[in-house]
Amino acid sequence: MNLRMITIYGVHRSRASRNIWLAHELGIPFKLVPVVQHYRLKEPIPADIVHTKSPSFLKVNPNGHIPTMEDNGLVLHESLAINLYIAKKHGGPLAPATVAEDGLMGMWALWAMTEVEPHSLSIAQHGPSPATLDALRGPFAVLDEALADGFLVSGRFTVADINVAEVVRYADGATELFKAAPRVKAWFEACRARPAYRKMWDAREKEPA
Numbered sequence: 001m002n003l004r005m006i007t008i009y010g011v012h013r014s015r016a017s018r019n020i021w022l023a024h025e026l027g028i029p030f031k032l033v034p035v036v037q038h039y040r041l042k043e044p045i046p047a048d049i050v051h052t053k054s055p056s057f058l059k060v061n062p063n064g065h066i067p068t069m070e071d072n073g074l075v076l077h078e079s080l081a082i083n084l085y086i087a088k089k090h091g092g093p094l095a096p097a098t099v100a101e102d103g104l105m106g107m108w109a110l111w112a113m114t115e116v117e118p119h120s121l122s123i124a125q126h127g128p129s130p131a132t133l134d135a136l137r138g139p140f141a142v143l144d145e146a147l148a149d150g151f152l153v154s155g156r157f158t159v160a161d162i163n164v165a166e167v168v169r170y171a172d173g174a175t176e177l178f179k180a181a182p183r184v185k186a187w188f189e190a191c192r193a194r195p196a197y198r199k200m201w202d203a204r205e206k207e208p209a
């Protein structure tokens, strides 16, 4: 384990939650540098608030998005790529043990981001619509099938479950999707019951909405 102290730029009420959850799972110390989504702030923005359009943060992530992670000079953007990096660098059961597992964990991260997130995010922001429900029925059926062994990769809880559960969480309001996919429902509840998730969530609840 070579991860001493990583820095995460973001807030719990953002995709940084994915990285914070993993850091808690692994017991990795991290420094959270608060950077708030610009769209959540009302003008005039107080000078001491760093946000996604602050010039100081744009030097860290020119995309103007959170999260960003820094580890010993390495700067990474993209929440799910950050999680794959942290898991692999740390090692242990949440990380891939073989190249095949590495391939599967990468596949699930890309799958979540491309097949699920555009629609699940729309549900989180606007509530379920016939179009988003239609779009997610297929991916939920795929996920239900993939969870035959309880978790996504090799029947054990890994970073792949964190990455996919965090994207699926945005569709939490679409109860009919979970009803139609009982394994997804049970897996999602098990993920959310984990002490590391609860720790992340409790801190998130304490942040201003």
Ligand SMILES: N[C@@H](CCC(=O)N[C@@H](CS)C(=O)NCC(=O)O)C(=O)O
Residues within 6 Å of the ligand: 013, 014, 015, 016, 037, 038, 039, 052, 053, 064, 065, 066, 067, 077, 078, 079, 080
């Ligand atoms: N694909 C990126 C998306 C990052 C992203 O869009 N983050 C949102 C917060 S969850 C953001 O920074 N929004 C800021 C803004 O639009 O001003 C990732 O997963 O890290």
